[in-house]
Amino acid sequence: MLTIEMDNFDLGQICRSGQCFRMDQIGDDRYRVIAGDKYLELTQERGIVNFFCPEEDFIFFWIRYFDLDHDYNEYIQKINPRDKYLTAAGEMGSGIRILQQDLWEMIISFLISQQNNITRIKKCIENISREFGEKKESSTGAEYYAFPTAQALASATEEQLRECNLGYRAKYVLDTARKVFFGDISLESIYDMTYKNARKELLNLYGVGEKVADCICLFGLHQLDAFPIDTHIRQALDAHYKRGFPNRRYKGFRGVMQQYIFYYELTNSSKLVKNVIMEIGAMLDELREKALKDRNIWQQLMDTRKEKQPLDAFCAKCRELGYEIYEMDLITAGEEFYATMRRSTNGGGENSPKLAGEDDFYELFFASLEQNK
Helix, strand or coil: EEEEEECCCCHHHCCCCCCCCCEEEEECCCEEEEEEEEEEEEEECCCEEEEEEEHHHHHHHHHHHHCCCCCCCHHHHCCCCHHHHHHHHHHCCCCCCCCCHHHHHHHHHHCCCCCCCCCHHHHHHHHHHHHHHHHECCCCCCCCEECCHHHHHCCHHHHHHHCCCCCCHHHHHHHHHHHCCCCCHHHHHCCCCCHHHHHHHHHHCCCCCCHHHHHHHHHHCCCCCCCCCCCCHHHHHHHCCCCCCCCCCCCCCCHHHHHHHHHHHHHHHHHHHHHHHHHHHHHHHHHHHHHCCCCHHHHHHHHHHHHCCCCHHHHHHHHHHHCCCCCCCCHHHHHHHHHHHHHCCCCCCCCCCCCCCCCCCHHHHHHHHHHHH
């Protein structure tokens, strides 16, 4: 065990920040991280952090992984004090660090992350690691599965990946794995690119859009000027930066600011979730009834499944038909509905078995249409 004292380092905040999908809380103050084929357990009490790993791994892997050589207080001090919103976000997320993660793992992880939520992303990644990754044992005796190699995923079938609950994202993962394994894409060359060029190269990958490309740049290449924009960030920008985010002021570390904003919005958004569940559920019920009565609407909705970004297309079609449904609201509603059901007596409690897709309003909606075609 190695013990260090760190400022601006909070395991709980990092775990919930949405940048790492193989970090989990396994005790009151204890966390587990699997990165590639490495395994680590940590504990923290205020600023004191204990790393349960060989000293060699700590020096040559985990220091870089957690970006321990950088002073994140410098970033916080550079926040404009007149910007009350960003100041509050920086204070709330002051323990977040931008992890320096493996590029290959980040490409696959953020392909899976599209139109998804953190809980389901974690489960999908655990599924492919168990199915295609190498089983290993840590220095402390813990068994775990390494993240699968490009060769392992390239050898899979789309059906096998779908069985890991990847859904339509399976084809993106398979296409990218085969291109990397057969040399059509050089990860080494992407490492050497500027942010602008790396982003452009990543956008050529099947299924990668602007947000995913920026996530990969920020978390897989540690290009701190990347600023991923998802629904949470867009809503924050619209509400607090009507003239645009001050990019020039934060040039070179915009991604750190993005994480503060994302964490702040994610933490506060839970207060609105119950209303979202009721609204989304009611709209989907009404739309389903309309589609079952009108074959033309039924077909229009089914056709969105064939689009490159099917969930985006579905939500756009919903709005065209008069139902204000947005991607992240749909995802959040399904996940929270499932969590509420599991907490209830009628739902069966925390140990009740889970059926594939039962936390996904989108998949349940189309399953009901398919049954009545």
